[in-house]
Amino acid sequence: MSGDRHEAGFKRQASVDAAREQLRSLVEPVDRTERMPTEAAGGRVIAAEITPKRPVPHYDRAAMDGFAVTAEETVGASERAPARLEAAESMGPGQAVRVHTGSEMPDTADAVVRVEDVTERTDGLAIETAVTPGENVAPTGEDVAADTTLFEPGDRLRPSDLGVLKATGIGTVPVYERPEIAVIPTGEEVVESDPGPGEIVETNGLVVTRLVERWGGDPRYRDIVTDDQQVLADAIERDLDADVIVTTGGSSVGERDLLPEVLAELGDVAVHGVAHKPGHPVGFGSVEETPVLMLPGYPVSALVNAVQLLYPAVAWAGNREPADPPTTAGELTRKIASEPGVRSYVRVRHVAEGVEPIRSGGAGVLSSVSAADGWVVVPESQEGIEAGATVSVEDWEWSP
Structure with a gap:
């Protein structure tokens, strides 16, 4: 183990923005895709352009309760001089058909007179207001046109998007696979439960794992790895097929902080030390093109760096841009x-x-x-x- 790092400490620290930019250069978006049922695709990122199988609505429909008419036959109608039409089951000259909101428009009808603008009499219907062609009618494709693009690669599906997909006849969607994030807690003093003197319960890996799930990643929550260079190296090499590896603990400059040396021996350290507080003893680099992010062991430091660095990495790996928090x-x-x-x-x-x-x-x-x-x-x-x-x-x- 080199003594230079322990003696120098963190005299040179990257700014938060510079660290993010450098981390971004290490993270590759996943290109693995899969198809999944629309109903289960909430939160997933679209991998190919999606167009509708059918327009919405897929027929001309009444937008009001009332009577379907030929608009030309209502010209000049008013309360004092209503137009007279016959109530019928199907359209013909001088006839109107009762419709409800959502009903299919009868052939040749091109407008709907609201039910409150019609007086039903024994000798027929008194139409008390004129309507224009298309009035109170939702035409085919008014909501979603047949030739529109619904979603493009990189769009993340919200619950309302699933409704649009289902309405337009899309039963399955192409999505990117969730990025796989290996979460490796470290420390010879860290235990799963029932700590003795000098021991602490593992919480960082648990918190980071749940955050990764929330951020759209697929975490691998690994067992605790002790402070031994070979054991740490083996743990990192085991997960080089992940899209991002994140460790907790052992990232600083103390005698037992071995991860920076392990990362340097296996690959490259791009940044070690970031000018933010709490959490400056953070570092990252890569091994065989797999990004490795070393979070500090203090819980708040680990959380700060998870939000500031790991979240963007999960987003980038998942083919989307990180969003600003509310x-x-x-x-x-x-x-x-x-x-x-x-x-x-x-x-x-x-x-x-x-x-x-x-x-x-x-x-x-x-x-x-x-x-x-x-x-x-x-x-x-x-x-x-x-x-x-x-x-x-x-x-x-x-x-x-």
């Missing part, structure tokens, strides 16, 4: 301090008085994440935020 504005109840040149993520919660900071430090305090409603981002160019300022609270646990 924000809520509020007035800061007390000052936030931050370090110039470092982007800070300050956990906050909404209270009656506004937005209350929980803490900016405490990278190991997992409960502060659970208690928070989101975080306020203090940019590198700013040294803190004064009390009373309006801030935007980012919801990091949204489902993009």
Whole structure:
């Protein structure tokens, strides 16, 4: 193990934006595709252009309850001088057919007179308002035309999109396979349960795995790997068929932080150290063209880097662009301090008085994440935020 890294620490750190750009250059979008039933395709990313099998509606239909008519026969109709038509079962000259919303329009009818504009009499129908051709009619293809493009590669299907697909006769859709993300928790002190003195329960891998699922990835949640260079190397090499490998723990510059050396021996380290807080001891690189992201072991640091770096990587691998999280504005109840040149993520919660900071430090305090409603981002160019300022609270646990 080289001593240079331990002595140098993190004197040179990449900016968050620069780190993202470098990570993006390492992530390849998956080209594996599959077809799946439309009903089960919510959240999936379309892999080929989709056009409708039929228009919507696929027939001319009444848009109102009333009577289907030939518009020309209602010209000049009014309450004082109604047009007189015969109620019939099928259309003919001087005739009208009762229709309901959604009914197929009879042949030769080209408009619908609303039921409230018709008086039914023993000697026929009194049409009390004139209509124009097409009035109160939903023509074939008004909702979805037959020659339209419904979706293009890269579109992610929402629940409403599934309704459009089903309505247009699409029973199965071509989608990209979900990117496979190997999640490898590390640390000789990390255990699954019942910790003894000096041991901690594994939580980072669990949290990251559930986030990957939420972000549209297919996670492999691996067993804990101890702090041994060969064992760590074997664990990474086992998952080189994944689209992204993410480890938790062992990413800093301590004597037991072995992952940077392991990654350097197996492949390349592109970035080690990012200028944000909490979470600067993060790094990433690649082995045989598979991106490897090393998250810190402190739970809040792991979460920050998962949101800032792993989420974009999952999105890129899944053939889509990462979305910005939703924000809520509020007035800061007390000052936030931050370090110039470092982007800070300050956990906050909404209270009656506004937005209350929980803490900016405490990278190991997992409960502060659970208690928070989101975080306020203090940019590198700013040294803190004064009390009373309006801030935007980012919801990091949204489902993009």
